[in-house]
Amino acid sequence: MTDYALLLKASGLKATFQRMNLLERIEVHGHMSIDAMYEEVVKSHPSLSLATVYKNIILMVEKGVLVEVPITGKKSKYELLKEEHIHLVCTGCGEVEDKPKDSIADNLFTSITQQEDFMLNKQEINLYGTCKTCQVALAS
Amino acid sequence: MTDYALLLKASGLKATFQRMNLLERIEVHGHMSIDAMYEEVVKSHPSLSLATVYKNIILMVEKGVLVEVPITGKKSKYELLKEEHIHLVCTGCGEVEDKPKDSIADNLFTSITQQEDFMLNKQEINLYGTCKTCQVALAS
DNA sequence: CTCTGTGCAAAGCGTTTGCAAACGA
DNA sequence: TCGTTTGCAAACGCTTTGCACAGAG
Numbered sequence: 001m002t003d004y005a006l007l008l009k010a011s012g013l014k015a016t017f018q019r020m021n022l023l024e025r026i027e028v029h030g031h032m033s034i035d036a037m038y039e040e041v042v043k044s045h046p047s048l049s050l051a052t053v054y055k056n057i058i059l060m061v062e063k064g065v066l067v068e069v070p071i072t073g074k075k076s077k078y079e080l081l082k083e084e085h086i087h088l089v090c091t092g093c094g095e096v097e098d099k100p101k102d103s104i105a106d107n108l109f110t111s112i113t114q115q116e117d118f119m120l121n122k123q124e125i126n127l128y129g130t131c132k133t134c135q136v137a138l139a140s
Numbered sequence: 141m142t143d144y145a146l147l148l149k150a151s152g153l154k155a156t157f158q159r160m161n162l163l164e165r166i167e168v169h170g171h172m173s174i175d176a177m178y179e180e181v182v183k184s185h186p187s188l189s190l191a192t193v194y195k196n197i198i199l200m201v202e203k204g205v206l207v208e209v210p211i212t213g214k215k216s217k218y219e220l221l222k223e224e225h226i227h228l229v230c231t232g233c234g235e236v237e238d239k240p241k242d243s244i245a246d247n248l249f250t251s252i253t254q255q256e257d258f259m260l261n262k263q264e265i266n267l268y269g270t271c272k273t274c275q276v277a278l279a280s
Numbered sequence: 281c282t283c284t285g286t287g288c289a290a291a292g293c294g295t296t297t298g299c300a301a302a303c304g305a
Numbered sequence: 306t307c308g309t310t311t312g313c314a315a316a317c318g319c320t321t322t323g324c325a326c327a328g329a330g
Contacts, residue, residue: 014284014329034319049287054320056285061213070210072264073201075319086249088258099252108245109226109267116239118228121269124212127249129261154304154309174294189312194295196310215294286327295317302311 002027002080011063018048019056023065023080031069031077031087031096069096072128086125092134101125142167142220151203158188159196163205163220171209171217171227171236209236212268226265232274241265 004023005015013019021041026032032040034053042048057078060066069077071089077096086105088097105125113120130138144163145155153159161181166172172180174193182188197218200206209217211229217236226245228237245265253260270278 016285016329018286047287050319051288051321052286058321068212070212070216072208072210072262076210076212086252088253088256090258091261097256097258099256102248105245105248108242108248109265112226112239113228113267113269116228116237117272117275118230118237118267119270119275120267121231122212122267124264124266124268125249126264127253127258127260127262128264129253130259132257135257135259156304156310158311187312190294191296191313192311198296282330284327284329286325288324288326290322292319292321294319297314297316299313300311301313302309304309305307 007065011060011065013059013063013065017045018052019060021045022053022056022060026066026078027080030098031079033075033077035075037078069126071096071126084123086127088131089126089128090131090134091128092130092138095131097131147205151200151205153199153203153205157185158192159200161185162193162196163200166206166218167220170238171219173215173217175215177218209266210264211236211266224263226267228271229266229268230271230274231268232270232278235271237271 002023004020007023008015008019018041021044022037025037025040034057038048038050038053057066061068061078064081066078067081069079069087071077074094084101086099086101088099101123106123109123110120142163144160147163148155148159158181161184162177165177165180174197178188178190178193197206201208201218204221206218207221209219209227211217214234224241226239226241228239241263249263250260
């Protein structure tokens, strides 16, 4: 479990109750939308304002603490910054699962962009489909 | 150049002036945001309504004529449905360039998802960075 | 103590909706 | 002609902003 206070301070942000809780909820779920975060954190902190959530998410993305995960046809989710990986996005239940991105993919995309003189900065790989659970549910 | 009237009819949509022009502008640019489409088409059709653009884009995405391309931190762009490919997204000028996705990547992601019993439907690969033109501009 | 962060309420925008008129087939 | 599509204007809902107060360091 990450030390959120340390993480925030390292990014020049104060370790407030709101931020700590947002980070904790995001880490537990893996990926969350703004609404979902608000709904969860407001339970333990009823005075929480949605505006505060927005402000903090924007700030923490700018500072590199969080990463935005845009999803086709839906609202973005956010995750903690970590090693680059692949997202398996279930179009049934909306859940996002992480999978490690091996070096094959990495080298492949590095070489593709080098051919174009494109200075590669970030690889975003989203695989859309139906997760195991939803497949079972559909079969019945 | 695609036959837009045919494309629309094949999808069960009437070939209206608005739709033909939207498709033509999208094909010429490769990828466009809703606003950009409206700006361009309204020139040749001043009575065009933004609501019509929205309605049509939503409809054409549903029918599979268009594909949404979500972009981190920005509004989605739309492109004509074509063979799966990779997007090089320049964070400087916002331009999106297509690159063919070879079979190596394809097989890789197919096997990754099979391990998970995830029924893969669509591969979305966005590589963010700085295009050649913007690199030159930055250097000066 | 000082500066940052929070909450509230209002403002701002992008997007959607309903409906009458116009249009495509 | 008949069902679809358009344009307009209003409604909606998410996101942002300004400001006074509270809180972290």
